[in-house]
Amino acid sequence: MGLLSDPNRRRALISMLTRLNAPICVVCYFAGVAWFMGLAFEPFTLRTYMSENAMGSTMVEERFPAGERALATGREFAAHKKKVGGMPVDWLVKNMQDRGLEVFTQSFSRTLPFPDENKERYIVKGTNVYGILRAPRAPRTEALVLSAPCSPGDSNNQAVGLLLGLAQYFRNQIYWAKDIIFLVNEHDLIGMQAWLEGYHHTNTTGMSWSPLQGRGGSIQAALSLELSSDVITSLDLVLEGLNGQLPNLDLANLFYAFCQKIGVLCTIQGKLQRNDWDSVSGYSHAVQTMMLMVMKQASGRPWGDHGLFLRYHIEAATIKGVNSFRQYKTDATTIGRLLEGMYRKLNNLLERLHQSYFFYLMPSLSHFVSIGYYMPAFGLLAVILLLRALDLWVQLNTPPSTTEDGVADIDQVRHTLLSVLTPLVISHLTGVALYALPIRFQETAVEHFPVSETEAVVLTAIAIYTAGLALPHNTHRYYIMSAVPDVRGWRVLKLIAVLYLAVLLGCTALINFSLGFILALTLVPLAAFVTPHVPKVLSAFILVILSPACTLLFSVFFFQELQEMPVSFQDGWLLYLSVISQGILDHSLYGSLVYPLIALLVYPCWLLFWNILFWK
């Protein structure tokens, strides 16, 4: 580090960095994007492998025979569900008891902050039923969970049937070392949230539930099953959980290994794996798969019932049966055998799953990108912010040398401080308003405008967001009277904003890489180029286009495109509105952090740049 202690060389380095600042930033940006796109290229990725010895070397033989009987149970369940018009609690309790489980129920209720129009629910009341298969000679310290949601309509009946079939089969085996909990949860994620909060006796979201009567110790792993047809063509693995958390990669490896062994088609993000990685279409397939994972992870919402387990450090995944127009079909017995195999291997675990990666992206089920490979892509974007900050710092430190007396100097400092503090405080207050007001004011809005509660919340949010754009004109009033023309002000503000953004994105990317990267892709360029001296109208347009809300809008369209379900602009807009309402709901129901992150930190940060653009 002689470089820094030697003033001459330091000066040379800094002058080079300031002189070549813009080109270096541009190169970094494109290098970052290119690196990211390269991640999906198969030769650059690693093959998945089982890290956990307890699951790797042991052989298990799957013998589950009773797929047809399980489907019959599923049909019976469907009939009872229809008769009761909801969860057939008594039938389930009796059925589980007959299978030799210890059965318990848990009732819960939750009033949503505003009606959920996607799922048409507002006041939710329900009951979870779970049966515990006690492992012989085990002291109730460890457990595994198999869950199936009791969904409205005709879906997921087969999953419940298979769950009961597996319970019956598992009960007669002697090799269990961990208790197995068979859970049928009502109202999908809300029921799951109630059950998990009850099991761990926490209350993070203000839900009311009745305490659980039976437990099986610390849960080691969980699988959630979704199955809506008697035969399936492929099984889809869903990994993305709350706040972009992922289960240990070994769980995905386990699923993949058994799909290979039993001969079931398996997909991730609904995409089959292709072997032609060297062709353009093969590569774009991998990119699509990976981008889907990135988009889902960035959304921060649980993409299956498993998503809520991850908060409790329980490795969990959802397995979805897909029935498409393929010729090769898999029956319920085979799925049962697959699950049997997975549970037997999980039963062999000595420790929690911890050997493999927790931070990864998957361009296909057999390949993964670990944190060491994808972080440089983000790092290249983040370094731009640091370079800009360095440039600004140097500019601020080369004194204009106009001040002679100290009094003016102190005045100047106070003036700068004031001019910087005002936008900082005001933009954060706008953020707080954006976070807090939509739900508070829904009733007032419904009274005065012809909208439903949900629309009221979303439109209030958008209105506050847009109102924030008018701020610069107002904030300047406070200090525009000052006699001394301020040249340093916007630079100080920009320095603070750039460093703020760097810290913000850095922390976000560590927790949820996808969210951090998508935000960096849009926010970093605007942070780099914004000054008060660029063309106002064009820059304002670009700034709005790159703002978080527009990023979300584009993401909605892009996501639909990736799923090969493109939508028209009209539908896309409606989808956009529902995504916003879902985001707010996710926050209040499950504790998803994306909405508060955007409202309280990212949006104010973007407002700072908006302020700089309109600096007077």
Added chain:
Amino acid sequence: ILSATVDAAADTQGTSAPETVVPSSVPQPKDDFQEELVIRPLHSGDIYASFQFRTLWDTDFMRENKVSHYRLFPKSLGQVISKFSVRELHISFTQGYWRTMQWGQPFIPSPPGAELWVWFQDSVTDVDATWKELTNVLSGIFCASLNFIDSTNTVQPSASFKPLGIGNVTDHSFLRYATLPREIVCTENLTPWKKLLPCGSKAGLAVLLKSEKLFHSSFHSQAVHIRSVCQDWQCKTTSWELRQTVNSVFDLHNSGQAKREWSLFKMFSRTLTEACPLASSSKLYIDITDNPQQFELSPATSLLSQAVVLGDRRTFSVYDLTQETTFGSVRSLNLLIRWKSNEGEMLRPLLHAERYVAGYGLQTGEIHTLMYNNHPYRSFPVLLLDSVPWYLRLYIHTLSVTSKGKDNKPSYIHYEPSKDRVKPHLLEMLIQLPPNSVTEVTVQFERALLKWTEYPPDPNHGFYVGSSVISSLVPSTVAMDTNSTRERPLFSSFFPCKEESSYFVRIYTEPLLVNLPTPDFSMPYNVICLTCTVVAVGYGSLYNLLTRSFQIEEPNPGLAKRIANVIRKMRGVPPL
């Protein structure tokens, strides 16, 4: 004499435990061995089998001249008693958790893993050293990891563990209690246990103890209890009692039978052919209180016996193995139980408890202990004992006891804080449980970060916290038998009974598995590299910058100037 313990069913209605008349003219044998097996079909469809072997010896191990002649009493244990001046010793090895709600109360309770508690004689000067030595010796005798008992998992309960034999000791400094919840019990523990029996596993009831079947059960517990007991009701003379017990529960579901049928042979893959020749009494009891509604028994026996066990009057069919007729013409006894129906509700256990860890994350947590009093109108006190390892730092100010939503103030609290790496937390409380209620005891804790050498080989498995012990005198519906010297079936006479209206129950909660913050041991290399880099490059250069004083370096003066300066120096004028 002992065959008289069983009365014919015809003429004993209402009398409780059978009586024995011990004529004083007959000299007592110096030692005596009894064995019995109780089989109770449970309402859940499982079968509970409880073996008890009792050796009584009328000797004094503490005499000056060492006891050297052993007949029925195992010499290895006798030497342990005399060498370590043991007053009472209780050790149990358990695999599995007793499901009170399905199975009712066990005859002899035990926590999962290993449990050891010992009362020493007053003559012992250094109890801790003796205890340490004793655990090591027992570890060898029972082939178990008892040597892992040290000061970090040993406590001295002040009230929960009173001596079960004679002697009214109150100074609990002579008591040591430790559990190893992680201990796994298997054949290697059973074999040395069987060797302590006078007949080994060669004859008598012990032939049934085959490990391949015994470890095929839902619950397995084996124990050794040594204490001194009175010989007669005046308690003029005392004798040493060694009780060896095996309790197991067999799961009928597991054996995969459609028709519900059970026999000795199916359960143990052996039948009984003879009693242990050294035994003065050898009996097989079948709990037929629910008969004949639920099951039928063959071969049938006319011998019936009634006993009050755990607050409930039960009827037993008795098979006396010392009688030739028991084995019939085939010279082997293979009991058969055939279920007729599944009906009948189990009497809900009056007291049961559960425990779990609440919260998430690796920083803090909360231990919840729930105690259920299912008695419809009687409240009763319980003693709760919690021994928590030091690496869970209990926040004792957060301790709360609530029943029915109200604060329930314990009438007695004994708390000893832990000392890091030295001793665990000990919390004992006397709590009154209101009738028909759930009492919840919660206490928050913080998870300690251990030193990296302190982690066990599989740290991500988690760390065990031993079971809580709940001891209580539960109100009884029937009058208990308080006469301690009367001859009763062994299983009903383990806990001394002082009053008629209540009986002693000890229950154990499930152990806890708690995850502590664990470093990633698979990456020490990365950590070392990263740390070295940060220290060398980051810290080093920063330190360098901060401590170095910067000076503007003068350009090197020319040769003429240097010479001139030397001359000026010699002249005493300041240099150029």
